[in-house]
Amino acid sequence: MAINYRVIQKGKPGDPDAEKLYYAIPVKSGDITFEQIVKRVMLRSTAHKSDVLAVLTSFFEVVREELDAGRGAQAADLFKMRVSFSSKGKKNKKDVSAKDIVKKRIVFKLGKEFREMLDELKFVRID
Secondary structure, eight states: EEEEEEEEEEEEOOTTTTTEEEEEEEEEEOOOOHHHHHHHHTSSOOOOOOHHHHHHHHHHHHHHHHHHOOOOOTTTTTEEEEEEEEEEOOSSSSGGGGGGGEEEEEEEEEEEHHHHHHTOOHHHHHH
């Protein structure tokens, strides 16, 4: 399989006089729904659809609970996730409070399996 890409021309943001250069950008070939994932997992295993649905749903619920509790979650060699945020700076330590926390996000770090997949990607230009 390969990742499709197309070529676009764009300038530097905020600098209308900058030279416009050409860049490759990915072209997504579609999405897979949770239901489709469940069906494909079911076809690769001896588990019934309801079992696969229950396990995958529970997996994501547990990951969410762990992130909500301030812990990271790791899925074997696939990925690691953790909650992070930025905060507003204050001159005095005692003035910093939870109200100063902004830009909450989940940090997703690729594991070995996904890094290897990325290293092996092939690309096809479409025009």
